[in-house]
Amino acid sequence: MPQPRFLLPALAGFLACTLSASAQTTAQSVDADLPSLLSTYKDIHSHPELSHHEERTSALLSGDLRKLGYDVTERVGRYEDGSQAYGVVAILKNGSGPQLLVRADMDALPVEEKTGLPYASHVRGINAQGADVPVMHACGHDIHVTVLLGFAKQMIEQKSAWHGTLMLIGQPSEETIDGARAMLADHLYERFGKPDFILSEHDASDYPTGSIAIKPGPLAASSTSIDVVMRGKGGHGAAPELTKDPVLMAAEFIVQLQTVVSRQIDPQQPAVITVGQIHGGTKRNIIPDEVSMGLTMRAYDETTRLAMIEDLKRIANGIAIGYGVPEDRMPIVTVSQTEITPATLNDPALEARLHASAVKALGAAHVLDASAFMGSEDVGVFRLNNTIPGVMFALGASDPDKLAAAHKAGTELPGPHSALFAPVPEPTIRTGVTAMTAMAIGLLQPKA
Structure with missing residues (x-):
């Protein structure tokens, strides 16, 4: 205590x-x-x-x-x-x-x-x-x-x-x-x-x-709400080679996202990124065209917050490029301008x-x-x-x-x-x- x-x-x-x-x-x-x-x-x-x-x-x-x-x-x-x-x-x-x-x-x-x-x-x-x-x-x-x-x-x-x-x-x-x-x-x-x-x-x-x-000083963190849509090319679950699977891309994105806090920002700056929502697909054997995710990002320092946003965008785009997604189907990253608040600094x-x-x-x-x-x-x-x-x-x-x-x-x-x-x-x-x-x-x- x-x-x-x-x-x-x-x-x-x-x-x-x-x-x-x-x-x-x-x-x-x-x-x-x-x-x-x-x-x-x-x-x-x-x-x-x-x-x-x-x-x-x-x-x-x-x-x-x-x-x-x-x-x-x-x-x-x-x-x-x-x-x-x-x-x-x-x-x-x-x-x-x-x-x-x-x-x-x-x-x-x-x-x-x-x-x-x-x-x-x-x-x-x-x-x-x-x-x-x-x-x-x-x-x-x-x-x-x-x-x-x-x-x-x-x-x-x-x-x-x-x-x-x-x-x-x-x-x-x-x-x-x-x-x-x-x-x-x-x-x-x-x-x-x-x-x-x-x-x-x-x-x-x-x-x-x-x-x-x-x-x-810092009491509560800033909060930034972010939506990420991984876009691909849907098709039959039995023929994944004919698709660009956004479910797999979303899964890889969530895993790589953990490296932002652990490897890409100053370890002396507290930060959190959490994926709280993921939605995609309508049936077990259908690869969907896109998967959407809802994230929350927390930090005390504004420089850290902005750096994390850029890191997130870079990871999303890098995964899509790696899967051969065409330019017009790159991920959509939307940083909310309403569900956002600064850190509480006493x-x-x-x-x-x-x-x-x-x-x-x-x-x-x-x-x-x-x-x-x-x-x-x-x-x-x-x-x-x-x-x-x-x-x-x-x-x-x-x-x-x-x-x-x-x-x-x-x-x-x-x-x-x-x-x-x-x-x-x-x-x-x-x-x-x-x-x-x-x-x-x-x-x-x-x-x-």
């Missing part, structure tokens, strides 16, 4: 006067709010909505934020196809000072819940391909929305402790990594102002409840400030060193190529005893995207609201 870092003495001294009373006030107030927050969490968990369909969740979030006194705008966001998104923007102005964007994502996943919880989801929905699928909050976005609501209330109650502008974002379609881009395409910053800082969190099964984990200076605030609110033993991971997040899109400082922290969501037992046994507890993922809601929400409030108040201070 990651070990806690210790608060820098200078930062601790700077923040002591402003955060001690605030942290104590927050803890008492959050405890009083927990019954209502837990009810909200279970309601959202029981009514998950797929990406692009967050109508109910966005209405719930908008309604509660309006009741608190925020200026709320709904249906912010426009997708590539021109359709409107269910993004929510809530503004609270509290005098002069910096503007802080705090983001929570709202969408769920096409997963059938198997937790057995009394508030488990039994919802079904229609996915982008028109298929009927089960729906579950298997990534904890229900926790994120609930924490945002608890945090929003704390910031209202503690307005005397901070100055500036809060910009709360209920983001749609994180799972399809096009929600943040859709909100920017709808002129988010032109309409509501460009933030000075961006803050977000994500619940995590590999950290205990009551704690957060945070680090400077700004070091901002992370140091937030780390200090979190230690003051939670105690050093509950502020852990986060581990970078190869999963992806689209919150980095809001940062405009890292020109806006931002930090995401991990919010512990697992029972400490069960987590310790799993580590001792060398196993893992069910995590995000699992049908068994079940955050422990009460301490997770309490810690998320407490940490987020302390961090925000620490940032929204007048310059010395």
Whole structure:
């Protein structure tokens, strides 16, 4: 398990006067709010909505934020196809000072819940391909929305402790990594102002409840979705010599693709290429004309990401040439411009400030060193190529005893995207609201 870092003495001294009373006030107030927050969490968990369909969740979030006194705008966001998104923007102005964007994502996943919880989801929905699928909050976005609501209330109650502008974002379609881009395409910053800082969190099964984990630098990888079509010449399975078999070419491509990470990029740069889909053929004895594959590519470094794309293209073309495929039947490699997101890189200076605030609110033993991971997040899109400082922290969501037992046994507890993922809601929400409030108040201070 990651070990806690210790608060820098200078930062601790700077923040002591402003955060001690605030942290104590927050803890008492959050405890009083927990019954209502837990009810909200279970309601959202029981009514998950797929990406692009967050109508109910966005209405719930908008309604509660309006009741608190925020200026709320709904249906912010426009997708590539021109359709409107269910993004929510809530503004609270509290005098002069910096503007802080705090983001929570709202969408769920096409997963059938198997937790057995009394508030488990039994919802079904229609996915982008028109298929009927089960729906579950298997990534904890229900926790994120609930924490945002608890945090929003704390910031209202503690307005005397901070100055500036809060910009709360209920983001749609994180799972399809096009929600943040859709909100920017709808002129988010032109309409509501460009933030000075961006803050977000994500619940995590590999950290205990009551704690957060945070680090400077890379936290999550970039994600690039790629489609590859190997084209050949179909024919009878009994006469392969008369064909150019795209099934065989696809198989060779998948095997050679493994050399990109192992032999063609800097071994000190973490990277992943996974082929998650392959489709081709209609009958056992028919060699098809083409085989299509869907890939995901992950990296922390942009130079590495671009190099991997070129390596992939070269391998695909080389295999086709080796099989004698004519020029007009070369592979088609399509790099998505919508299902793509940058790496989540925590700004070091901002992370140091937030780390200090979190230690003051939670105690050093509950502020852990986060581990970078190869999963992806689209919150980095809001940062405009890292020109806006931002930090995401991990919010512990697992029972400490069960987590310790799993580590001792060398196993893992069910995590995000699992049908068994079940955050422990009460301490997770309490810690998320407490940490987020302390961090925000620490940032929204007048310059010395």
